Amino acid sequence: MDYRVYIAEKLNVDGIAASDIALPPNSEMGDYALPCFKLAKIFRKSPVQIAEELKNEFVCDSVISEVSAVNGYLNFKINKIGLAQNVISEILERGDNYGSSEEGKGKTVCIDYSSVNIAKPFHIGHLSTTVIGGALYKIYACLGYNVVGINHLGDYGTQFGKLICAYKKWGVKEEVQKGGIHAINALYVRFNEEADENMEAEAREYFRLIESGDKEANELFEWFKSLTLEYVKTIYDKLNITFDSYAGERFYTDKMQPVIDELKRKNLLKESEGAQIVDLEPYGMPPCLILRSDGASLYATRDLAAATYRKNTYDFYKCLYVVAYQQNLHFKQIFKVLELMGKPWAKDLVHVAYGMVSLEDGAMSTRKGKVVWLEDVISKCVEKAYSVIAEKNSALENKSEIAETVGLGAVIFGALYNNKIKDITFSYDKVLSFEGETSVYVQYTCARANSVIEKSGQKIQLPHGYMPNNAEFEVIKALALFPRTVRDAADKYEPSLIARYAVDLAQKFNKFYIECKILTESGDIKNFRLALTKSVHTTLKAALSLLGIGAPEKM
């Protein structure tokens, strides 16, 4: 039940909607509140007076147990017994499905994320798009949407001509096969260091050969591509990330012309300095380049084709682009161009922008070797997790497996805990910290809850009419917030809300856990506390799972 809706309906005052019902700063005041200041103008009375009058009119019932008027606020306390009963029984009943809904049924959401470049290994700069997109995928799926995860591969451009050129000059087949993506990347880096004008020209020619369908060039390219995909898939597996489509830039090679024709037909295309552009000056933006002066297409051209293709293929309700804010202008431009083309769905395109990652000593630079590879971060976290486990719980059987879950959780969680728009300075100290507001804390809490349940050795049975104490009630209120949090995270494209929620719930549970004994109690108290513990365990697991993080039963 949504208490805000209930209260608003019960009040039945013009101008008061569920969204006007707020949460008081602390729970001693109440569980919900209505600020009456807005009503002062309508009723031409002081807010204090209005609150007082509304209080007197309000009849408490089985849902709202108490109303008070304080300084212009009307505070409500909800029936603790009823809330406890409702929330816990719902969680016990729905289990892993708690928080999920059908509200997105029949609607498709496309999410363009991660979008790796061929021949470039993953560094920590690629982590945000991957885990934010991955989490949004799970969050929307949880709300019943049909989700299409798209890895818009960076597989188009002269750099692949350079790569082939470098391979032809220095490459050894066996070494590349063995070294995989790092070997390819090394060739590319070497090209950029050593190439002269002749090689540059050669590279352009190789790119042309790829484009014109030359057999050898394409075979090489496909080989590099498959080595790249093989590599990234091992990382996606670890991060619990999946894709439904790997249609990258090249995929749109033959889908751009119709878009260009349409732009022409609609008189949007203009020549400027030899290039074909869409003029966006009236909208305060630089022009959107469609064709270079040599007739070649550009990034924007392919994105226009891709958006059109996705609409035609998936008929999306929304299409999200999880791409760093560096590309704010680019997306503003292509969204505007589609709008000018008269596409009503242009409004359904959303650039989900996130902040950039830098290192403590400045920006990353592949060329200067100032890079932190994602694989290294992962393995360090897993190693650390292993050593902590070995120290704290040496008897544990499957230590490596659990260390993997814990270590990867730390990597993912670290990238998801803050508002996505904020820049991040990467530090090993931070991801390797397993205390406080971390995934490890949440996982630990989960394991702790699980341990209590196991030790009890009894079936979970929620007693009727149990009156929760304060610590218990705080946990219950937090539990009740989960479905709303999932919806918020989807509405705001903000997985950090889930991460923060998980920590908050874990904190409240731990407080309860320290204050209230469970197994040494008996009867209703024990049964209720076990049911509460089980509910927390279920909800924390569900929250972590939306982020792609596992929750070991023991750790």
Next chain:
RNA sequence: GCACCGUUAGCUCAACUGGAUAGAGCGUUGGUCUACGGAACCAAAGGCUAGGGAUUCGAAUUCCUUACGGUGCACCA
């Protein structure tokens, strides 16, 4: 130069989108050790929400302005 984004405790960040006394974690100091899992819990200290104006019952949140930092601005992706 223009545009967009950011600035909250020593550090890293929240604040349910305009509501009551701005909250957490880390770090610091002091406590809880018969532990249902101490990867935990409690307490203390720490704030003119970068500065200045405006809007109103009420501003960290909206508007203007200044400073600092970041990003982007025509044939790369």
